[in-house]
Amino acid sequence: MNLLEVKNVEKYYGQGELIVKVLNDVSFSMNKNEFIAIMGPSGSGKTTLLNLISTIDTVSSGNIYINGMDITNEGEEKLSEFRADNLGFIFQDYNLLDILTVRENIELALSIKGEKSEESIEELAKFLGIENILYKYPNQISGGEKQRCAFARAFINEPSLILADEPTGSLDSRSSKTILESMEKLKSRGATILMVTHDAFVSAWCDRVLFLKDGIIWKDLYRYELTHREFYNKIIETMSVLGGDINDL
Template identity: 40%
Template sequence: MLLKISNLAKRYDTGTDHVSVLRDVSFEMAKSETLALEGESGSGKSTLLHLVAGLDGVSSGSIVVASAEITQFSDRQSAELRRKTVGLIFQQFNLIPSLTVQSNIAFHARVAEQYDAEWAEYLAEKIGLRDHLAKYPEALSGGQQQRVAIARSLAARPKLLLADEPTGNLDETTADAVLGLMLESAAETGTALLMVTHSPRLAARMQRRLTLSQGAVTEGSTAS
């Protein structure tokens, strides 16, 4: 298993009470597997991705990524996890304003010592950015910036890609193309893809579906 989550819980102390966001969440993902995480707003989907990425601490339970138990990682170890193993596509693009599109795409891969110019060029072509490589983020639309963020994460060939509504700022045609590229990349590189989405249409293209409700997950139908 590339990812194994066991009895995971996350609670927040509000000062007068404890708010339970996740409770007793358990599931596994294999190498190159694709999984859609669905659920209502506020159900804890983004929180779950943050915990798997080592961006927040768990209240109890276990998260194993690529054979490493990450729940007791130091900040340095968590940063190394995100540099070498886990790719992130969140709703905030977090592009570097002073770098061109081409340099933004290459940035994470270079830091991770995984940069492959041909792969980065292929991604830019497939995701519709070839004519924008010399531009800076401020010259791009929100949808174009999201595509840069997606290409940047794929360029580093992560073992696990966490995507929080990665097509939320894209039109339906572009969303389909971008998800197709992510699925193609997962199959080609062995990357596992865990994607939060509100779109049943996109979720149906994933191999598995989980629904998060009231802090717990249930398995959904398998994509055909």
């Protein structure tokens, strides 16, 4: 069984003459422990697709299965429980609470489910190299450290799927590298990540890149045995064929 299966999904906004088709018959599936990057020009539907899979938004037609459950056919009560049990979220601007320490921010995610122990915070923080900032507040740490804290928060309950919208979008290239290292570490622990990114350098660390254009999957590129550098070159090449403003990808 696929971890995620997106089947013939369409999304329209507006109605009547003002109707806009944002996603047009999008289908793909994703395995457990796979890392997928979604790329495409601004307005191509990347965030919309992520929001549908997040259960934040609803499809106009089609189905989305996560662990075999069709999330397009469930009510809000079931979905909020489902999100807490199965999904982790990472945002471009970290979404940490400023009045809480790093540790408390991670702990907040824990308390929702309540299966993991306090020690698991320490252990995960060590694993991600942020154990020395656990008692600092978000305004006392760097952007890269904030995002690693957000990764810890997203992973602490070991969700089936982590969804990330531009996780390195606010970081310089050096901090982005530490995020890639954190991603690799979480991968070794079985994480599955679907992320939207503009950054070919980040995509090159994924197993696969889905290119969206005008609401369709224009290309589904696999890394296979390529090195990060070889895959990076292939992604850049694909972006130039995709066209549009590359800087706007």
